[in-house]
Amino acid sequence: MFYRSFAKICDPVKKFESLVFQRMKAQLQHLLEQSLSALKQQGVLPEDFSPRIQVDRTKDISHGDLATNLALMAAKPAKQNPRALAQALVDNLPSSALVEKTEIAGPGFINFYLNPNWLSEQVSQMAKSERCNVAKAQQLQTVVVDYSAPNVAKEMHVGHIRSTIIGDAVVRTLEFLGHNVIRANHIGDWGTQFGMLIANLEDLEQGQGEDNIDLADLEAFYREAKQRYDSDEVFAERARNYVVKLQGGDEYCQKMWKKLIDITLDHNQAVYDRMNVSLSKQNVMGESQYNAMLPGIVEDLLAQKLAEEDQGAIVVRLDEYKNKDGDPMGVIIRKKDGGYLYTTTDIACAKYRVQELGADRVMYFIDSRQHQHLMQAWTIVRKAGYVPENVPLEHHAFGMMLGKDGRPFKTRSGGTVKLVDLLDEAQERASQIVEEKSQYLEPQERQHVASVLAQASVKYADLSKNRTTDYIFDWDNMLAFNGNTAPYLLYAYSRIQSIFRKAEIDQQGFSAPIILEHDAEVALAQKLLQFSDTVNAVANKGMPHMMCNYLYELAGSFMSFYEACPILKDGTSEADKNSRLQLATITAKVIHQGLDLLGIETLERM
RNA sequence: GCACCCGUAGCUCAGCUGGAUAGAGCGUCGCCCUCCGGAGGCGAAGGUCACAGGUUCGACUCCUGUCGGGUGCGCCA
Secondary structure, three states, X not given: OHHHOOOOOOOOOOOOOOOOOOOXXXXXXXXXXXHHHHHHHOOOOOOOXXXXXXXXEOOOHHHOOEEEOHHHHHHHHHOOXXXXXXXXXXXXXXXXXXXXXXXXXXXXXXXXXXXXXXXXXXXXXXXXXXXXXXXXXXXXXXXXXXXXXXXXXXXXXXXXXXXXXXXXXXXXXXXXXXXXXXXXXXXXXXXXXXXXXXXXXXXXXXXXXXXXXXXXXXXXXXXXXHHHHHHOHHHHHHHHXXXXXXXXXXXXXXXXXXXXXXXXXXXXXXXXHHHOOOOOHXXXXXXXXXXXXXXXXXXXXXXXXXXXXXXXXXXXXXXXXXXXXXXXXXXXXXXXXXXXXXXXXXXXXXXXXXXXXXOOEXXXXXXXXXXXXXXXXXXXXXXXXXXXXXXXXXXXXXXXXXXXXXXXXXXXXXXXXXXXXXXXXXHHHHHHHHHHHOOOOOHHHHHHHHHHHHHHHHHHHHHOOOOOOOEEOOXXXXXXXXXXXXXXXXXXXXXXXXXHHHHOOOOOOOXXXXXXXXXXXXXXXXXXXXXXXXXXXXHHHOOOHHHHHHHHHHHHHHHHHHHHOOOOOOOOOHHHHHHHHHHHHHHHHHHHHHHHHOOOOOOOOO
């Protein structure tokens, strides 16, 4: 069945040329390790002392560029004063091109000052690198990412936006690092509501003719079916009948059901395309896909004595969760009428992803209300041995979308806000801004700018927040040109493009030695080198807001640099001009790459 | 009743694996226009990190309790 098309397991990821970039933290860690083992040989430290060596960026330049607390951690096992130990660590540190000098500060921190020559070399490499110095992951994994998950016969609404956008950004980031990513769109395509939907579709077809069905407004269709189900007993009876027949595999009902799915997927795809979300119909893995697995799972859980019968239903008792009497909570996996529940589906789903798709890691981008439910399902999954302990099942939760007034985000009449309406409004607001501020652009380009701006603003507003609780949706905030917003980043990017236009230099192929003299130049160079760490952090934690924060800081560093270090002004030496153009072009490249990983386009002019 | 999530500046949010003086933007108040796109930059004011204990050389971060908010909890998904 087409809609069940399992994601094909991709070809084994090609052996890539591993880009060997000296990462500053890793290199320092290595140096410290050597110093540590020297001290062990000298008997200063016990042999079995092997801490995780921590190297951090400092917050204040007076503390150097990087620092370690290693001496503080080692003080106790060494039975030594931390500062004295810090000195011993420094004395045994091999010399390196990376470090210009070290300092011992405070209670026993070791501060490292980076060699500016080393810095400029690294940044120069970045200019040549296709990947902005981001190496592919050393251990390539198959990662299943569950996101978006709208319902059949309903239109996508604001409740789906966060899962869709954040999930898509994480997917792009993982793929950039070389992982084999399987997008899983777990659409709600099963359940008792299909009886009334089929019945309603049937009536609609009889009225309009089978081929003339126009379900432009899925919401209205769903509401109508529900309303008839609640008020018309004859209709309700027919609906209940269809549920049974559908579950029994009745051909006619299956056909009608597929029709509903098909119509919905077309709606959804239009929204995904409009939002530049990388999902396609091939990524649909709906709930119904797991139906065939459910009987076997229940039997297996019974056989394993994890499940038992209780009042006709099959129940798994979990000591980890208590019910209101303080007894182990029973999770029903099969109703007394023989029907299955979504917990059973989610058990099957996790099992399938690991056993059939070969996942090394599974990430779920689902709202926080599902948390407890997922934990229960996964507890059972672990106990039954369907997913080994070394394969993480991760729930990346988020809260509800609230309006500026702190109340649930609704239409004026109190209805759910459809995603298309939200995008339309974004488009309108962005157009207004562009009409006002970009009059020098041709109308056609203005329209393009407005649509990129709209899409970017909506997506970025979501991506830049890390709340697991409810969050506030505010048009004015997300469309502002100040602060951590898409417009600010797009502006910074387009401004760099304009420097090159003005200088009449092609960025492609431009190359010049980098000179780091001014504080602002050094700060910008250091910020550029943090890109690789940021990409990895987003992938490891599934948190795209870390990329947003980074890009915002980068743009800020660039703006400060641009203010302090003239590029095309008279009085700037040729060498400085070229060096600064080089820094500008790398900055643009990183912003472009970073936004691309977030699923956001850039603008050459705005 | 039980469970999960959360509580950081007036507002919206950061704060990475426990590190040095808790950071941005908006708003408020200043400064910088013979300016490379002012859609910008620089600065000031604004904090009992909900509260109370504990662990630690060191806690916004970890543990316990209290208060406050959100959400969920046997036959819907």
